[in-house]
Amino acid sequence: MKIRRRTAAAAALLALLIPAPLLAATTATATPAAAAQAPAGAPELPAPTGRFAVGQEDLHLTDRSRTDPWAGTGPRELMVTLRYPAQGGTGRAPAPYLSTEEARLLLADRGLDKAIAPAALAATRSHARTGARPVGGRYPLIVLSPGFTVSRATLTSLAEDLASRGYVVAAVDHAYESAGTAFPGGRILTCLACGPADTPGGHQAVMGVRAKDVSFLLDRLTGRHPAWRHAGLIDTGRIAMGGHSMGGSAALSAMAADQRIRAGADLDGGLPAPYPAAGAGGRPFLLFGSAASAPGGGLNGDWSGAWPYLDGWKRWITVDGTDHFGPTDFPFLRDRFGLSDPTAPLSGSRAVELTRTYTAAFFDQHLKGKPAPVLDGPRADAPEVRFHNP
Template identity: 55%
Template sequence: MTIRPRGSTVAAAALTTMLFLAPPVATAHALSDPAKGSAPTAAAAALELPRPTGPYSVGAEVLHLVDHSRTDPWVPAAGARELMVSLHHPARSGAGAPAPYMSTEEARLMLVQRGLEDVVPATAVSSAATHARLDARPAPGRFPLVLLSPGFGTPRATLTSLAEDLASRGYVVASVDHAYESTGTSFPGGRVLTCAACDADNATPDEAAARALRKRVSTGRAADLAFVLDRLTGHRPAWDHARMIDPRRVAAVGHSIGGSAAASTMLSDSRVDAGVNMDGTFFEEIPATGLDGRPFLMLGTDARHSPGTTDTSWNDGWKRLDGWKRWLTVKGSGHFTFTDTPYLAEQAGLPVDPTAPLSGARSTAITRAYVAAFLDRHLKARHQRLLDGPTPGNPEVVFNNP
């Protein structure tokens, strides 16, 4: 399936993704020249995520959750709504098997969606080294919970470096794959679900219909995140180490439509204390009453603040946010700057997107630093000078006050 671009922001996102997965220039030339024969497969470089920066070791587990109170909105015949959730948490030091980045089939389907399955080996992506350990013993204490939602059609794994870093800083992070909303999600028993929601989006006849469908995605994900919160903090929780979680300190964070879902979750669930939207259109309008005074961070690209943008949801949302708020623009960034994509692309030596020249290392450092600073301020009551205004060490970050 192909997610049809609508508007400059989505088109830029598609370009950035293609650059992540595209072959080096020499390979691209070989692909276009039949005289050279079959194109060589891209080198399966040993990819590794950036190391977490906090004081804790990181543990990881995966949960399969089923919400029997809801039928899946995209494939009703499938029955109850299902979710796959990666949990990253502060852990004690020790040995243990490294957590996998994603399954080979998930990687393959992501490549197929971009027409690159014969160029980039799926194993090169799926075997990217992480820094979390399976079956790691939890660190003592109780920690805030961060619910993490990825972009439309994008696996939850692409937010792993942020999840690992937050866990190393003292957060439990639940990264959610929403069924039928990713290119591929592996479920128990060998099932792999593909993106029925993307197919529905491609079939919409116009922009108005597309926005209506994407609002359904945003509000549906809010219900998903509320259910995950129920299963992690309610009676008889689904996770053996749920006692680590402090249910009085909860945030929703998301990239792209996951950022819209973070706001939708706050609108529908008063248990969520703070939210972050990383470069996502708000598909559910922030009401005139705001978010009941709860804090919200908008972290995005120049396009979000461009006078010529056709997406006015950030300007409209900013006016209605009634609590502590920041709108930060990252110069030289692209839509996927806030994911693992730039770092892995840089490590693999792939071409730089000229419309988003910010390096992978800086992309990772900025995303981690500002999201963590926001969460530390509002879930741990620690003042963060980083959020007071521009700093010499982060010249790419612009504070907007429309």
């Protein structure tokens, strides 16, 4: 299965960041004046809805047991943003959403650097505070993996909300799998995986690499000598993984490879054959995506093939009016930049609300044992949400 970076993914981001009348324009027609149309005030992501304030720390991890598969040299590296329940009023101002260079590379990868000012995207305001004092206790751990070529920052709204509800959340950037990610030493690692990924078997190869990344991350967070100073917050018996697009695809591979992962959530990521022989190993799995992920919808129609292999508790849920990036921050940011997309008319605020509600309900039920009635079927207060059982 090829990864169509310049088709589905590129079109989705174009729709998110450029008004429909401009979609036909090429980068040659974009002018610096277009960037000046960015609002003077930086966008602010929706506030978390849980009872806790949120702390945040970045962690750089190096797996010296593996040579990086995309660079072909040097050890495998990860950048991780950890968010956790924190004491209100502690810590410093939130870290930048992206560095300006990361934002520039993200936009340039899609031909949008002349249409959107990188600094405007980079300056997006979040809510977690760096250096905040944690609230004592033991919390389930959720690993979040982003879509291919995009940053872990694109899952900030979801990560902050889960942390505010009483989770430790580890959002991961996988080296050389994004348009550009900042690593220590002033390095910006770009997408060396993009070529190999767009070949037969490339999707499965990336999924396999990410599964190994996640197992290594769990070793470093829950082992005898953890890499994170607040690792004592983690309840090692309650671990789950979720992700968007490729990150969601990798959740199933990671579960098949690592029994520590008790539940998985795929947010609009394709699940191409061959499927893991053990399926999800009887563990719960959530499929949550756009209308294109409904049976026969096209983008992730292969969920129908994977569905029988999900042999534990499972749900297949789609949201009308969203596109492939619906579970990320992008729809909300699109609205804040004053842009529109007729193919994804659901408001960004509503897309964030629904993603948070259904994802948190899934993790609450399977990691905390809390009843989650919203997962039982359609509701009058969520007419956009559809349940499927092919």
